[in-house]
Amino acid sequence: MLEKVRPMHTPLLSHPMTHHTPAPLLCKCVSRVRPKLLAVALLWLAAGPVAVWAQTRPAANEPSSVTARLGTPADPQTYIGSDRCWACHRAEVQEFGKTRHSEIGAAKADAVTGCELCHGPGKAHADAEAAAQGDDAKTAAASKLIFSFQGNPKANSDRCLSCHRSTREQSKFDHSAHAQHGVSCNSCHSMHLVEAARAPGATAMGLAQANFFNVPKLPEETRWLHNSQLKKAQPELCFECHTNIQAQFALPTHHRVPEGAMKCTDCHSAHGTSNRANLRQSGWDTCANCHTEKRGPFVFEHSAVKVEGCTACHTPHGSVNRMLLVRKEERFLCLQCHVDPSAVNVPHSRLSFQTRGDCTRCHAAIHGSNFDVNFLH
Numbered sequence: 047m048l049e050k051v052r053p054m055h056t057p058l059l060s061h062p063m064t065h066h067t068p069a070p071l072l073c074k075c076v077s078r079v080r081p082k083l084l085a086v087a088l089l090w091l092a093a094g095p096v097a098v099w100a101q102t103r104p105a106a107n108e109p110s111s112v113t114a115r116l117g118t119p120a121d122p123q124t125y126i127g128s129d130r131c132w133a134c135h136r137a138e139v140q141e142f143g144k145t146r147h148s149e150i151g152a153a154k155a156d157a158v159t160g161c162e163l164c165h166g167p168g169k170a171h172a173d174a175e176a177a178a179q180g181d182d183a184k185t186a187a188a189s190k191l192i193f194s195f196q197g198n199p200k201a202n203s204d205r206c207l208s209c210h211r212s213t214r215e216q217s218k219f220d221h222s223a224h225a226q227h228g229v230s231c232n233s234c235h236s237m238h239l240v241e242a243a244r245a246p247g248a249t250a251m252g253l254a255q256a257n258f259f260n261v262p263k264l265p266e267e268t269r270w271l272h273n274s275q276l277k278k279a280q281p282e283l284c285f286e287c288h289t290n291i292q293a294q295f296a297l298p299t300h301h302r303v304p305e306g307a308m309k310c311t312d313c314h315s316a317h318g319t320s321n322r323a324n325l326r327q328s329g330w331d332t333c334a335n336c337h338t339e340k341r342g343p344f345v346f347e348h349s350a351v352k353v354e355g356c357t358a359c360h361t362p363h364g365s366v367n368r369m370l371l372v373r374k375e376e377r378f379l380c381l382q383c384h385v386d387p388s389a390v391n392v393p394h395s396r397l398s399f400q401t402r403g404d405c406t407r408c409h410a411a412i413h414g415s416n417f418d419v420n421f422l423h
């Protein structure tokens with residue numbers, strides 16, 4: 047959602063220009079050209095509100111670039127094709143059929159497709175299961191004859207990465223905190239959500255805060271199909287493991303993630319980036335993507351913002367302090383850096399101001415100002 051922006055191409059910027067084109071100019075045009083211009087203008091008008099409504103700066107379009115390895119010829123000695131699987135795994139086949147992976151076509155007539163793209167050759171397993179005739183020990187032994195994503199996390203992820211490595215979003219996965227701590231693709235994604243097939247109408251209860259806020263919920267299967275095939279919706283998915291972060295979002299001042307108005311992945315990439323804490327962008331860019339007015343540049347910059355970044359003064363998740371400040375009393379936040387050991391009443395008693403209370407009573411443009419070196423306005 048919050049990818050790098052190429053402002054030159056955004057409808058948001060081109061849109062006002064359409065508005066301000068003086069009408070007489072249009073009238074002087076040859077009539078043959080006018081419908082064309084109008085059509086373009088209408089297109090812009092149609093695109094404009096979408097960009098405005100999204101509130102964040104529009105993301106650049108990035109076509110998907112999954113390099114599917116489809117040429118592998120299926121050896122008939124080991125591969126049998128998806129039709130055989132259907133006989134015994136109807137729920138998986140049914141759910142899988144609704145996903146993008148089922149649309150991956152074969153490059154050649156004899157190429158591997160369907161289930162065996164991920165599970166590998168299935169003939170040995172299918173034959174052994176058929177021969178097991180319900181015998182528990184034999185069934186269990188036959189289960190071991192196919193790759194079932196129960197091995198080590200790296201082996202699991204490598205299956206997916208054999209195709210997904212070429213996508214920019216997933217390309218850094220190997221170096222992410224998640225990969226390094228044994229979290230694999232299938233810890234977060236489900237390729238055939240059979241639970242949904244068993245209870246089609248079911249919706250998850252969700253967090254108390256979300257229920258209080260009444261964000262509408264989709265049936266689980268619909269949610270899954272339109273939500274990158276995630277096992278659970280955010281933030282429940284992330285809270286499963288990051289319970290300390292869940293506690294932070296329960297504090298009185300917080301970004302409205304538990305309510306469902308924002309996602310963890312607005313700021314983080316679950317797949318890893320080269321930035322601190324897997325942030326989508328480096329420094330304060332992640333924050334400035336939504337809080338655009340704090341981006342500047344200002345004539346008078348507050349170096350605290352530009353050098354230390356937003357988290358010098360704010361906690362990103364949640365806080366007991368107003369405005370997500372890292373200190374309860376704002377003046378002590380300022381005095382962390384603005385210390386004047388020689389002054390009686392730091393920092394500017396010499397001006398004989400009463401400097402109790404919040405410093406931003408006077409230094410109102412604390413993120414940077416175009417008018418005043420001391421950020422007074």
Ligand code: HEC
Nearest residue numbers: 127130131133134161165168172175176185189192193194
């Ligand atoms: C003759 C019936 C039959 C056929 C055909 C069959 N399976 Fe299975 N499969 C089973 C049974 C029985 C189990 C074990 C019971 C269970 O866990 O559901 C199983 C288990 C599995 C598992 C889980 C293994 C585990 O360790 O939990 C996977 C993955 C799997 N099958 C994939 C496939 C694929 C892919 C195909 C087609 C290429 C296929 N099966 C064909 C009967 C079959």
Ligand code: HEC
Nearest residue numbers: 131135138139142147160161163164195232236237238240
């Ligand atoms: C895109 C990769 C992929 C494809 C294609 C795929 N699976 Fe799976 N399958 C997985 C993963 C990953 C798991 C591990 C459990 C999970 O995450 O849902 C799994 C688990 C299973 C299991 C174990 C029980 C379960 O449901 O969790 C069975 C059975 C199974 N798959 C059958 C199939 C069949 C049949 C097909 C073809 C219709 C198929 N799979 C196609 C990735 C895939």
Ligand code: HEC
Nearest residue numbers: 110112114115146163164205206209231232235271274275
């Ligand atoms: C054979 C190559 C291949 C393999 C293996 C593969 N994928 Fe995919 N995957 C694709 C392609 C192609 C698409 C469709 C891309 C598109 O249309 O933009 C896709 C799409 C997806 C999507 C987006 C679905 C959506 O509805 O937007 C997810 C999530 C995904 N794959 C996860 C996985 C996971 C997890 C695994 C491993 C269990 C995996 N893939 C294995 C080729 C593959």
Ligand code: HEC
Nearest residue numbers: 203206207210215216219224229230231233234274311316
């Ligand atoms: C920690 C959880 C997590 C792990 C691990 C994870 N993903 Fe994802 N994935 C997500 C979330 C969350 C989204 C949805 C992002 C959004 O909505 O902003 C997503 C989205 C996707 C998409 C859809 C489009 C996109 O690129 O954003 C694909 C494809 C995908 N993941 C593939 C993978 C593959 C392949 C792996 C393993 C190499 C993987 N994921 C590992 C959480 C995870």
Ligand code: HEC
Nearest residue numbers: 223224227229233283284286287310311314316322323324
């Ligand atoms: C299966 C458990 C699991 C799930 C689910 C999970 N994580 Fe993680 N995550 C971890 C582990 C383990 C680490 C590494 C240890 C740590 O830093 O806490 C980690 C690390 C991270 C980090 C980096 C911390 C750092 O210091 O670099 C971020 C950010 C993060 N996860 C975000 C998410 C988001 C967002 C989601 C949901 C889309 C998510 N995680 C889902 C287990 C998980």
Ligand code: HEC
Nearest residue numbers: 281284285288291301303308309310312313314323357362
């Ligand atoms: C408003 C942006 C934003 C949102 C939304 C957000 N984070 Fe963060 N997160 C950050 C920033 C910035 C840091 C780095 C903090 C620092 O360096 O002091 C961070 C740090 C982290 C860390 C590593 C440091 C730690 O405190 O353990 C994890 C794990 C994490 N976030 C998980 C999550 C999860 C899970 C969610 C969703 C429930 C989430 N974040 C939502 C901005 C955000």
Ligand code: HEC
Nearest residue numbers: 299302308312313332333335336356357360362368369370
């Ligand atoms: C996806 C958009 C988005 C991103 C990214 C984002 N914010 Fe916000 N932020 C919001 C929204 C929306 C609100 C208003 C929240 C509300 O009223 O509940 C807000 C409110 C705030 C507030 C005021 C809190 C209050 O009590 O009113 C602060 C401070 C803040 N954000 C700091 C940050 C910082 C620091 C970052 C980067 C780590 C960041 N934001 C990233 C959307 C975002």
Ligand code: HEC
Nearest residue numbers: 330333334337340350351355356358359360369376406412
């Ligand atoms: C030097 C400390 C400091 C830094 C660095 C800082 N802020 Fe603030 N911020 C404050 C203070 C203090 C307030 C409360 C202002 C008030 O009470 O009027 C505030 C308030 C806010 C608010 C809510 C009120 C408003 O003005 O909209 C947002 C949003 C915000 N900051 C975002 C950011 C972002 C984004 C960054 C990084 C680009 C950032 N801040 C960096 C000190 C800082």
Ligand code: HEC
Nearest residue numbers: 348349350354358379380382383405406409412419420421
């Ligand atoms: C992380 C450290 C840090 C914090 C916290 C901080 N500042 Fe600053 N501030 C600076 C630095 C560094 C400068 C630049 C000093 C210079 O250019 O000599 C600066 C400059 C200023 C200036 C302009 C002074 C000048 O001569 O240019 C004012 C006014 C100011 N800060 C007020 C505040 C207030 C009010 C707060 C609390 C809301 C605050 N600062 C919090 C580091 C900080």
Ligand code: HEC
Nearest residue numbers: 377380381384392393394399400401404405407408409420
């Ligand atoms: C009653 C209004 C007021 C309050 C409250 C106030 N300031 Fe100021 N501050 C000013 C004015 C006016 C100036 C400019 C003085 C000048 O032009 O020489 C200033 C100047 C500064 C400067 C620039 C260096 C200097 O001494 O000239 C810093 C740094 C500063 N203030 C920090 C703070 C901090 C930190 C607090 C909170 C503890 C604070 N101020 C509270 C009005 C105020």
